[in-house]
Amino acid sequence: MIRLPLVLFFSAVLFSTGVYGVLARRNGVLVLMSIELMLNAVNVNLVAFSQYVRDIGGQVFALFVIAVAAAEVGIGLAIVILIFRNRESINVDEVSLLKW
Amino acid sequence: MIPAPHLDFLPLLPELIVAGVAVALLVGGALVGRPSQTVLLLLTLAGLIAAAAASAYLWNWDGPGRVLGEMIQADRLAVVSRMILLGVGAFGALYGHHYFARTGVARMEFYPLLLLAVSGMTLLVASADLIVVFLALEILSLALYILVALSFRMASAEASMKYFLLGAFSSAFFLYGLAMAYGAAGTTKIDGIALALSGRTGSQPLALAAVGLLLIGFGFKVSVVPFHMWTPDVYQGAPTSVTAFMAAGTKVAAFTALIRVLDVSFQPLTWDWRPAVWALAAASMVLGSLLAIAQTDLKRLLGYSSIAHAGFILTGLIATDGAGIAAVTFYLVAYSVTVLGAFGTVMLASGGIRERTSFDSFRGLAGRSPMLAGLLTLFLLSLAGIPPTVGFIAKAGVFGSAIRAGFWPLALIGVLASVVGAFFYLRVIVLMYMEEPQAELEPEGAALPGAALALAAGLTLVLGVFPQIILPVLEKAAILRW
Numbered sequence: 001m002i003r004l005p006l007v008l009f010f011s012a013v014l015f016s017t018g019v020y021g022v023l024a025r026r027n028g029v030l031v032l033m034s035i036e037l038m039l040n041a042v043n044v045n046l047v048a049f050s051q052y053v054r055d056i057g058g059q060v061f062a063l064f065v066i067a068v069a070a071a072e073v074g075i076g077l078a079i080v081i082l083i084f085r086n087r088e089s090i091n092v093d094e095v096s097l098l099k100w
Numbered sequence: 101m102i103p104a105p106h107l108d109f110l111p112l113l114p115e116l117i118v119a120g121v122a123v124a125l126l127v128g129g130a131l132v133g134r135p136s137q138t139v140l141l142l143l144t145l146a147g148l149i150a151a152a153a154a155s156a157y158l159w160n161w162d163g164p165g166r167v168l169g170e171m172i173q174a175d176r177l178a179v180v181s182r183m184i185l186l187g188v189g190a191f192g193a194l195y196g197h198h199y200f201a202r203t204g205v206a207r208m209e210f211y212p213l214l215l216l217a218v219s220g221m222t223l224l225v226a227s228a229d230l231i232v233v234f235l236a237l238e239i240l241s242l243a244l245y246i247l248v249a250l251s252f253r254m255a256s257a258e259a260s261m262k263y264f265l266l267g268a269f270s271s272a273f274f275l276y277g278l279a280m281a282y283g284a285a286g287t288t289k290i291d292g293i294a295l296a297l298s299g300r301t302g303s304q305p306l307a308l309a310a311v312g313l314l315l316i317g318f319g320f321k322v323s324v325v326p327f328h329m330w331t332p333d334v335y336q337g338a339p340t341s342v343t344a345f346m347a348a349g350t351k352v353a354a355f356t357a358l359i360r361v362l363d364v365s366f367q368p369l370t371w372d373w374r375p376a377v378w379a380l381a382a383a384s385m386v387l388g389s390l391l392a393i394a395q396t397d398l399k400r401l402l403g404y405s406s407i408a409h410a411g412f413i414l415t416g417l418i419a420t421d422g423a424g425i426a427a428v429t430f431y432l433v434a435y436s437v438t439v440l441g442a443f444g445t446v447m448l449a450s451g452g453i454r455e456r457t458s459f460d461s462f463r464g465l466a467g468r469s470p471m472l473a474g475l476l477t478l479f480l481l482s483l484a485g486i487p488p489t490v491g492f493i494a495k496a497g498v499f500g501s502a503i504r505a506g507f508w509p510l511a512l513i514g515v516l517a518s519v520v521g522a523f524f525y526l527r528v529i530v531l532m533y534m535e536e537p538q539a540e541l542e543p544e545g546a547a548l549p550g551a552a553l554a555l556a557a558g559l560t561l562v563l564g565v566f567p568q569i570i571l572p573v574l575e576k577a578a579i580l581r582w
Contacts, residue, residue: 038272
């Protein structure tokens with residue numbers, strides 16, 4: 001049996017990696033993947049807590065998160081394609097028509 | 101044999117109607133091929149009215165307070181917020197009909213997406229479990245990401261991308277907070293969390309992390325400083341009709357859910373989250389107002405003003421009593437009416453699909469179209485909080501409840517921010533009335549959005565003079581039972 005703090009630490013590292021990816025990556029698709037990493041860190045957390053508090057709810061919720069993440073990627077990729085068609089680039093830094 | 105659970109679908113009827121009409125329009129539209137925009141608009145409005153009737157019926161609901169496995173709340177706060185949201189949806193449909201009709205391109209997916217967004221918003225205000233809160237937030241956000249991208253301008257796609265990336269980023273924070281709350285309390289039920297937390301003493305790191313992360317998630321959705329970066333960009337880039345809808349709708353929905361999460365779930369930790377909310381409110385009011393001064397585009401200005409308004413609403417939220425909740429809901433009504441009117445006028449005055457919304461296009465608007473200039477003046481005065489408009493009563497309400505709870509420094513900051521706000525709203529009014537027109541834009545008069553604007557203007561004035569018309573209803577709705 002793996003101890004809870006260890007799993008929580010692992011999930012925190014995974015989440016932080018995702019946050020770093022979102023902030024540091026310039027490619028739209030890689031930013032999307034980093035966000036997926038963050039969501040999966042949450043899933044690890046949910047399943048671990050579900051085991052810890054002896055409640056099935058957390059695992060059900062992890063399934064919800066997986067489904068929502070899939071829908072989110074679908075729309076995210078569509079938006080990235082829309083941007084790419086318009087300007088032949090998916091670098092998020094070049095998307096800067098709107099600024100103050 | 102497993103006994104079949106008793107399912108009470110009635111408190112979910114408004115969402116079922118709205119989502120059902122959305123799916124019917126989507127499938128029916130694909131079958132018919134090229135449906136008429138007017139028919140789509142009428143069906144959309146019919147769905148919204150039916151949902152409003154269903155939720156009005158729920159006002160006297162005497163069944164269990166929570167239904168469907170204690171996932172859906174059947175209280176009066178949900179009824180009132182749903183009514184506001186369905187009204188906002190109707191305004192959005194009317195504006196969108198006009199906006200996309202004049203481009204000449206049929207955008208039939210606009211109506212189902214709008215209805216799906218509305219169903220997410222109404223589900224959000226009726227959720228009794230953090231799982232439902234998350235799902236509803238995603239339903240409304242996913243529909244809004246697409247709605248923002250519906251215009252052909254490049255800025256629209258860019259706004260959608262920014263909104264999507266930051267929105268998904270914030271959803272992840274929200275979820276992480278939710279997982280923490282689950283770990284701390286062993287449940288994700290909004291009232292269950294409060295019951296689990298209230299018995300404990302000493303520090304509760306998991307619960308504190310949960311409330312902090314959930315605040316970040318909500319902060320992005322309602323655009324408070326420092327989670328506001330997307331707001332001006334998205335408000336400016338999105339089609340004006342969509343901006344009007346999302347500005348009013350997401351604020352109403354997310355703030356109502358935030359009331360439930362802070363005042364019920366984390367009520368045992370009130371003394372821990374209050375300083376954080378205090379700081380967020382103060383930063384939003386001050387920065388939102390100060391940054392708005394530097395703007396030269398009206399839609400962008402309204403974006404910054406919405407950040408300041410999010411701060412004002414948080415000020416009311418800090419007092420956790422029933423009167424504070426009533427003040428917040430009144431503010432949400434006032435803000436919705438005013439901002440729908442303001443963006444509606446901007447849509448009609450900004451000359452077609454190219455959306456010239458810089459200050460130059462509004463110079464001397466009073467000479468070209470006294471009607472639109474007059475309406476915009478009224479809405480800007482209401483946003484600034486000047487009597488006899490509804491904005492004044494709303495601001496007085498939230499500041500009053502903050503002072504009663506002993507947070508007078510925050511109310512003072514709010515009053516000062518309002519003074520700064522009055523400056524930039526008045527500057528636009530001066531532009532419209534006292535300067536010569538530069539751009540030759542023909543403001544359009546259209547019957548349907550015109551009627552909607554007249555309704556918004558009427559409500560702004562009537563609720564400003566006679567707030568007691570809806571105040572008793574809001575006070576009855578502000579009692580949270582758990």
